[in-house]
Amino acid sequence: MSSPHPRSAAGAAIVADGLVKHFGEVRALDGVSFDVPSGRVLGVLGPNGAGKTTAVRILTTILRPDHGRAVVAGVDVVAHPQEVRRRIGLAGQYAAVDENLTGRENLALVGRLNHLSRADAATRASELLGQFHLTDAANRPVRTYSGGMRRRLDLAAALVTHPPVLLLDEPTTGLDPASRSDLWEVIEGLVSDGTSVLLTTQYLEEADRLADRIVVIDRGLVAAEGTAAELKSRLGQTxxxxxxxxxxxxxxxxxxxxxxxxxxxxxxxxxxxxxxxxxxxxxxxxxxxxxxxxxxxxxxxxxxxxxxxxxxxxxxxxxxx
Amino acid sequence: MTAATAMALPSHPPMSEPGTGFRWAVRDTIAMTGRNLRVMTRLPQVLVFSLVQPVIFVLMFRYVFGGAIQIPGRDYVDYLMPGIFVQTVSFGAINTAIGLAEDKNKGLLERLRSLPMSRSAVLGGRVLADTIRNVVIIVLMILIGLLVGFRTHTNLLLVLAGIGILVVFGFGLAWLFALIGLSVTNAEAAQAAAFPIMAPLVFASNAFVDPSTMPDWLGWWAERQPVSKATEAARALMLGGPTAGPVTASLLWTLGITAVLAPLAIRRYRRS
CATH class of the missing domain: 3.30.70 (Alpha-Beta Plaits)
Structure with missing residues (x-):
């Protein structure tokens, strides 16, 4: 019996192969390829409108690519989107939490929609609230949260099912430096526990600190790729x-x-x-x-x-x- | 790295529960309905404000214009109130558009799309919650009607059937507003887009006055359009008179609206 799922690169958490996505005349992605080895962090860097978010939306099954193929956690995103959704967590700039619900209710809802039982969803919500230092604010509506607390809750919501692959779309955009460095520590903790991460960012400091490898996307194309040190050495010496x-x-x-x-x-x-x-x-x-x-x-x-x-x-x- | 994709490695087997079956669709829809109802209780002012406008209309038409409007064979307040109920449901349906536009604008729909939940639960949960809200609002408006002299002239069963007609009509309209909510970028735009659609339907109708007093061309439309048919059906069920014709006409309108707009709204949700 053949496997219903396409095969992926050995140990790759994410493989994007020649992704193309056009919106009318706009070529958001024009043939982008990269991969994220299991347990590693790939930083996707690029200016606004470079195609970073489009790539994340394809990898999280929200959009279908016009051409190309993407395999996330060993599953093809077009062929088996529902299987992909079980294995990923999405957080960041555009993924959101419900402002009118409490932090606890938000996490419980995400748990329920991930098909946890009511009791499991509640237990997991409490765990995550503790882990993200939100226990004191757990029963307050999210609209009373600070920007940093919101992003932590957002990240917690992405982690309800312990996904092996995490996609973070500009997770710290708009945060103050202290909240940013808090969030960095959380992400580093997740990585050290074996989570594979794709992180888009406009902050080079963020990519430098968190990412093992960096892909620079510009105008829908991969403009450069390498480790932070490799990219820097391209510019010559000190x-x-x-x-x-x-x-x-x-x-x-x-x-x-x-x-x-x-x-x-x-x-x-x-x-x-x-x-x-x-x-x-x-x-x-x-x-x-x-x-x-x-x-x-x-x-x-x-x-x-x-x-x-x-x-x-x-x-x-x-x-x- | 693209060469690496060809390297063979056994991939994860699919998990046993696909999460797309009917049972999950129901469960996810209930979860989303619960979330939407909970948000409504967190924003009681929204419910209060959706009652303010109809109450003003009740007071205006009951006490200001009512004396000048003659409806043969009926107290005007009895004629008026079913029209007010339909008006309340119609303008209340705008909340469906606002709720969805808000969820879209805040990025919540994006997160929901990345979850292994049923694809139909977001719209289903929205429409179901708004339908439940309509039941509450209609009951409150009936109580307000009773305070200003409105009396039903049939039996409890028929009055309940009248409430049923209103709720079903609201359900049909919810799909129209779901489509609007998903087509605009924020709550303000949803509100702005919805009002010009609903105002002519609600006011060029038999909800407040007898269409035979209107110019012929307007009267012709006002006799036949969905708001009038729903009003007529609610009147017949609550006040008496032949029910089969108006109830059938109202249900056909609702069915038609739902049959056309629900698939469009669902398609819009899938694509946006």
Whole structure:
């Protein structure tokens, strides 16, 4: 007897293969592929309108793709959507809780709609309220909750059935830094318990902290993919900026440091910029040379490439980098 | 990584309960109905406000205009109240649109779509809860009617049948408003879209006045349209007179509205 379900990549929690989705003339997704290995976190990064939410909606069976295939927790999302829904949790920006119900009632309702018995739904609701530090607010209507409490409840609602795969669509958008870091800890806890996570975000810091791998989506296409470190290394090494007291000094220093690849940018005439090719010894050599030539440095800055640099460079030049 | 999809590994077997059968559809619909009713009790002002407008109409037509309106063979208050009941149900149905538009706008429908629940329970639960709400509101309006001199002239069974006609009519309308609620982006838009549809139906009807006093073209429509037929049926059942014709006409209208609009609303829900 053959299995009714398509086969998935070994150990993959999510496989998206050539997803295409058009809304009229708008190509929300234009052939996007990625995967999330079991127990790992994939960060999907991209500006607003890049197609992140469309991808999540396809993976959670809310939308059907025009083309391409997606397998979540070993199940094809188009062929067996109801089976997929049993194995996933969805939370984030667009998934919501009922403001007029209490936190406890929200979780119990989600439990019932996941076909838990009344008693099991109630027990699970209490467990989650405790785990997410919402016990004190459990019997208050959600409209009295703070933004951070709402997001925690929203995440709790996604976890009612202990799903092996969690999809978080911009889970911390609009939260204050303290609530954000709270939520990060919760997500890290889930991952350490073996949950696989796909996380969309606009915050590079969030992807940097939570994601094992990152996919950058821009205009419906995958513009870049790799670990945070790999993406950063694409932008080259750390750079050193040397500041001088005058334009003449800076020009002379740039000339003297030609062998180091130093440049004297037009826009900032007191500064000389050079790549840190050999680490700390480069800094020593540069300073010795300048000292020998009597060119006094006012200030030294080191610039690490950030994911922001990567993001901006990828999404502003059509993915050339 | 796409090559990896070809790698074979046994996938999870399907769980024993598909969660899509009739039994689950009923259970999920009950869960959603319970949720909607609970939300109504959390917002008692909504129920109160949906009574304010009909009460104002009762007072206005009973005491202000009523003296100027002659209905042969009947006290005007008796003629008026069944019309008020239909008006209450008709404008109350707008809440179906508001409720759904709100759930959509707040992202709740999105979450519900990601759950392994029955696909029909969201609309079913909405319409069922609004129907239960209608029963409560009609009973309250009958009590208010009794206070201003309304008296039924048949027996309890027929009066209950009259309430039944109103509730069934409300059920049909709920599908119209479900379709509206799912087609707009928020509660305000739902309200704005619903009023222009309901106002001509409710006012160009026999709910408050005899259509024979209207211009011929309007009177012709006012005699035949669904609000008038529901009013006529409720009057016949509560006040007396031939019931078969108006009751049949009202049920046919409701059936027609439901048959056309329920599938459209369901399709809209599936697609949106």
């Amino acid at each position: 750079r050193v900026a040397l500041q001088f007291a005058s334009v003449d000094l800076a020009a002379a220093a740039a000339h003297a440091l030609g062998d180091f690849g130093a440049v004297h940018p037009d826009g900032d005439q007191h500064t000389v910029d050079l790549p840190l090719r050999g680490g700390a010894s480069t800094v020593r050599d540069v300073l010795n040379l300048l000292h020998a030539r009597d060119l006094e440095v006012g200030r030294i800055d080191l610039h690490e490439p950030t994911l922001d640099d990567v993001f901006i460079s990828i999404t502003s030049n059509g993915g050339r980098s």
